[in-house]
Amino acid sequence: MRRSLLTLSLIFLALILLPEADRYRTAQAAEGEFNRCTGAVTQEYQIVIECNPGFNTERQTIAVYSADKLNLGADWRSQLNYTNATWVFYNAQNPKASLIIVFSRVNQELTAQLFDDQNNDGEVSAVLATNKQPQVTEGSGRPTVTVKVKDSWWLPNGAVNYNFDLTADGPVVGMIDTAAVYLRYLKTDGKTDLAVHVRDTNGDGRPDYEWRQAYPPLSDTDGYYHTSVMVNPAQNEPTPQNTFFWPLLGSGANDFIRPDYNKAPPPPVNIDFKKAKLNYIVESVASRARPGNYFVYSIRRIEEGKLNNVNFESPFAFYQFSPQGGNFPDLALRVVYWPRGDFNQGLPVQQVDYSWRQTAVNPSNLPNWDYRLSLLGHNAHEGTINFPEFGLNLTPYANLPGWVTKNSWDYASLVAREGGEYLSSEGMYEWATLEGVVTNASGQISGTATKKEQASVSDSTLAQKRYVLGITDTPPTQYYQQIRKNLRGEFRASNGQVRVYLSPVDRKLHLQGAVQGVWNVDDKAEIRYADLDGDGYFDQWTYNQENHKVSSLNISPNYIVYADSNEATLVQAPVKPSLFDALPPASQQEWLGLGEKLGANDFAFAANDFKLMQSQFEGAKLKIQGATLHDFRPIGKDGFRFGLDLKEGFTLEGPDWAGLGKLKPGQYFVTFNQGVWNIEPVKPANVTVKLSASDFTFFEQAKIQIALRNDGLTDLASTTYELLARSPEGKSSSIFTKTLSLPAQEDNKLSVNWAPTSAGDWTFVSQLRQTDGTILKLDQKVFTVQPAPPTGEATVLENSVAQNLWPLIALTLVGFAGLGAILFWRLTNRKQIENARN
């Protein structure tokens, strides 16, 4: 072994002293190599090439051991052998091989076997065999990467043949979870860990699609990514540059995912020459870095020759709508898809992430995003995507945006960028609908998220899953409350097609049907949105500074009401709920159309400039100085009510529709309903309760209906309702507790299932526990529980056996017991014992 290494080292030293050869270009090699490399046919079976600089190294020497006899007089460039030769790559000043490629041909199939350092000694061990060809001994002679191709590495037109099958056996990264999950388990052991298949269907030298199968040493039922597929439907994939003699070999890549949108991609087989390690199998077809590509990352394995149900990112597609878009996508459409049985047993489940940029020109070297819709649904994919080798049950690429916009979604969120940049190759991440409510993606990705943020993500994920599994019927609305600075988030809890609308109030695109929203202005100030009348459009804007309410703007069909701590302004003007409604853009035409409408209605308000927003609407205006307006709520078709605290010296300016001028300072409850104003002095909250239920039977579940009403004129914002049951024996137990709000003049209906544990008269006591701990006792009610039918031993016996078997059962019972007793009787017969002894 040592002698062989010495031999190889001596060859290397001899090689670096060789004279420089002529330079000219051949069809088989790229210009770059010949510009910096010189070579010579040194022996009948050997070419030596020296490159200065090397390939991501200072200097590099390559020894090509050809199995075919070489012409010593002919130019070395025309005799480079990629079919029956061994190429040994040496780094500068280092007599150690850092890569060995063995090219061979069997019939029409060409094979390249790539050997790297497997035992971490910084070299690829080999010996010179008797036929003067190096024989690799590294890792028992097992290649780390093997590539097979039909006929030639090049097509007849000179382009690279992107119809190859590659297998990797060892610690080489080629899937999204390789490094994180199983790279440390990968060994060059003769078992394929990754198979990559690349196809160029039209023979233009550009790869059109590829698929990868991972075979890590894990159970096939483990949740790693089994298969990935990358597709370029436009068949315009750029070809790699910086290849190194062999067109599939490169160096310098930092990941297997192609990162650059505007640079030529690296070749698929990447080696770190300094470490003598093959480290990445780079995408031949970009998953993300092309604006018209799509990919699939599936945990379910795709089986060749079959039509497959795939899951997880199935698909993740990119679309370019802007005519000025450069090489960047304007829409990133990610479908996290779980076919029926994967998540919910009866339905397919998916989260759709629909990120798009509405500005025409991308400002950076990564896509910048303006909006993101996240949709939770149970829609099956429509159609199939067929490749010659396999099929996928997925909506075809061209139909996918339309599939999203035409379907209904169970709940949805919208995130809008209100400042700064949002650069990402995958779209926006915040406020997902199935993968947890991330409020600050950069914190989650960098690992700097606080424990509270992490807990919120895991809690919200659980809540989302419980909804999808049918465990609860309550959407996870409570988790969509916070978002990072410069983002605005809105959440819709109801089912329906997803639409956006431009509000005439703030001229921003909002999510139709959203019940709540928040814009984090600068981590201190925020705008909260609410749809109080439930018509699907926001009608309340609240500006908070460090969690304290500063001002608000409330919209009713005919009034716009501004309020801050010392002023209330009512403008009488009709307000449309939206300037326009639209589906999210699913095509270039829709994208351009939306852009035009947004441009036509564009007006940049400061986040908290509610007065300016109010001033857009012309009409009679009542301004009340020295007053605080609070608890605004819509009532009826076009009415509303609010609390009004008039301070000493308050003044009115404008028409006094409600007759406020006659009032003395104090607290009032103002109602406007069906064109009539009404003002009453505030009365404290007065809560009543009515309990009702059907008949109660011992141990039978019964439903108790609870009707709460606040007849006062003061809201109870947060109070805890408790229902206690006192048994006929006098024992009290709590059977229901709920924290709720009880607005003035409104009902709140609840129900609870309960099964009495004894018969007789039960007394139910209702009470409200206030936030300060005081308890407000409500009415009591007595219900009579009927006794259950008797169940004695006879019933149990009757139900546990067929009647005609009773005699046999009794006989058997006595039979074995009697037999046991007789056996014992006979065995302890002392006379018999003594007789036997004698």
Add this chain to the structure above:
Amino acid sequence: MLETRIKSAVVAAPVEPVVPNDYPNDYGRGESRSWRWGWLGLVAFVALIAFYFLIRYGTHWAEIDSANFTQIIRNFIDEGKLVTSQSNAYNNGYSYQTISAFIVSITGLDVGTLQQIIYPFTSCLVVLVAWLLFREISDSNREATIVTLLLFTQPEFLFVILRSSHEKFTRTLLLICLFWLVRSLKLRVRTDKLAIYIYLFYLCAYGVVASNNLMGASFIFAIVITLGLGWLTYKRHAGLRKQNRYILSRLVYTNLICLGLAYLFTFYAYPPALHDLYVLKLVGERIAALFLEVQAKPNDVYNQVALGWTSLPIYFVLSIANWLVLASSLIIWLRQGWDWLVRGRPPETGVRWLMWLMYGAFAAQGVLSLVVDASGAFNNLQQRLFPTFSIIAVSFTGMWLARWQPRHFKTGLRLGLAGVIFCVAILSVLKATNEPLFSNKWTFYNSNELVAVDWVDRHVRYNNVWTEFDERLQAAFDIERGRSANFNTFTGFIPTKPPRGFLVTHLTRVHSLRLQKPVPLPKDAMLVYDDGQNTFFRLRPQTTFQN
């Protein structure tokens, strides 16, 4: 003074040969020839019990372990490999499913029939090996018959051999294992036979491990304790030293080789058994938590006993055989210990001394199991270990009973004891069969309940269906039907995932009243099936995902 007396007693005591060779043996020397056939009566006795076990519920019995093993056997047969891909693959061993698959293959029996109807009768085979073991211990056909009779009046032992789980074979293999151990200890001259017996012992020891790794580990641990006790008492008396020397040297090898077998099984033969290492780690952690953590909440297994029976007095009456054997064997063991360790009288045979040591070892395990159960790592370890302990304990009580010669009221006492056997046999069988008059854990079902389950399985898909306060109907469905045709899950107890469907049978309502637990059925659930006795309800879906 006392020391001098003991020493003189040792000197005065008859000393056995240093290398006693009490084999080959003429079993039952001086006994009636008819007692050689005592085992036949025992087989009839157990066959009648098995018959009762079947007809008590008209063959409609089911319990969770038997149901699980039914599924495990089916998966094993379907996939044709030891380690199946199913989530309920049995981690602790492969013997039971292997033997069952073999029987199914050669007989063509349905797995459910094998489990429900055929296997209860295989308890008769256990009689034979138990009788052989006790004959080897006592050298008497008569004593072996009495001891075996007592063993089969032990309710815990009866329960595990009547139902259809691995324990049926694990206990049998354990008895055979002990048989070869005792026989090989008795034979020391004929090395050819000795080698065969030792080989058979290790073969059976591997069988125990392969049947249930944890029980195998428990058996090995018992031998370790036996060895420890032997070492502790090694130099107590010259007589004991002689008995101990050979036994201890054998037990050292026995321990090492059995540990080696368990290691091979766990790490090479059956990798799923690695899971048991986690179980053992958990036991350690829980015990540590029990003693070290102030807030650790001990597992109240004894309260569960009270919940499992209509009343605690009834539980104690039905378990009377356990208490009688436990108390009597303990007294005898203490008395023998006093005689052998304090008074210096040597045991009659090396085997008797070995049994004395093993009694101590299994009793020590029983005490440890109390701690483990209290820690919450297991909730029935004590229950699992007691049948093994009872195998040793009955030999003490039975042999003493067989040799007891009362001076007065001989016939009356015989008659009384026969009467006790009569009553205890009935009580123990009632306990082993979970007689619903006394037990809250019902292990029977009606055929029309299964019809209702079938209807539900045909008409709903991918549903989680509540069926009972425990696994009664779930086990019945698993044994008789196997997997759901429509991917439904039938659950009992209060499931972690709230069900959307509720099957409420007449028996479940009766059970509800017995348990004083309301059926967890919301009032507004929709009734979609009613056959007069059994009903099926579904919750009204509020979202698409709840359909």
